[in-house]
Amino acid sequence: MKQISPQLKNHISGELTTMVTCWILTRRDGVRLAFTTHDREIYFDNLTFSPVNSFLPSMVSSTNSLNVDNLEVQAILSSDGLTEKDIRAGLLDHARISIFQVNWQDLSMGKISIRHGWFGEFTLKDQNFTVEIRGLAQKLQQVIGHLYSPECRADLGADNCHVNMEKYMALGSVTEVLGRDSFTDVNRLEASGWYDYGYVRWLRGGNAGIMSEVKTFTGGQFILYDRPPEPIMVGDLFLAVAGCDKRSGTCKSKFQNFENFKGEVAIPGTDSLYNYPGLK
Secondary structure (H helix, E strand, O other): OOOOOHHHHHHHHOOOOOEEEEEEEEOOOOOEEEEEOOOOOEEEOOEEEEEOOOOEEOOOEOOOOOOOOEOEEEEEOOOOOOOHHHHHOOOOOOOEEEEEEEEOOOHHHOEEEEEEEEEEEEEEEOOEEEEEEEOHHHHOOOOOOOOOOOOOOOOOOOOOOOOOHHHHEEEEEOOEEEEOOEEEOOOOOOOOOOOOOOEEEEEEOOOOOOEEEEEEEEOOEEEEOOOOOOOOOOOOEEEEEOOOOOOHHHHHHOOOOHHHOOOOOOOOOHHHHHOOOOOO
16 A cells, blocks of 8 residues: 655645656666656655656556566656666666656655666667566566576576686777678688677777677677667777577587586487387
8 A cells, every 4th residue: 555645645645736756766886867748847755856858657557466467667858867878888777766756836745656666678769768667476477496408597697607708808909880780890810609698898989888789790790689779889988798598509619618508408309299109
């Protein structure tokens, strides 16, 4: 049950209300951003809430079961609020968000909480973004423990992987731009596929500080999964990190790390369900 003050309860019960929605966004680096759907700034709880007219929360759905509550937020990217560059740089990944409403004419009435949670999946389109708000019930849907799998469950370079990533990193510089999501470094002489499923971290240029996942690497040519927020330019400096497709053969031949492979290569496939004595 939501706890609200008697004054705010009476105001909501009236025929005419002056409620506005506010939201506080706390990034993982501790930076706090505050916005409101009001047309002017609001000072509440020692924070200044900036007006954002493009904030469009979906209908909130809550139940008394353990199903995941639904809430999506749509907004327009802006230079003074949430930018595409910040989203693509991962600054808003898993950020905490608190959404509530207040009476802008009398802030002393307090607030009514709408939802607390974390940012989930982002969807970018043109100058708009949509993001899922995930609450505590979302954590109950996650798998706890490990499942048998023919592919490795460890992430490359993680504590349970034990690969020394310094051996699989290389500094590079863009020598030719092929498109918004592709470029060439003629000094990268590694075998084709070496950086597949890896990433490049931009060190200099308009995308400095941003990480881009590599889709394919062939003959010094990088094709990224997503275009960076700023155009790639000749001379941009980057750090390229090799990728892993989580197969046992790759773990053995590319990383010489098969003793730490976190998969079960001898697990029968689904085709074994159709086998029976005397079939072969």
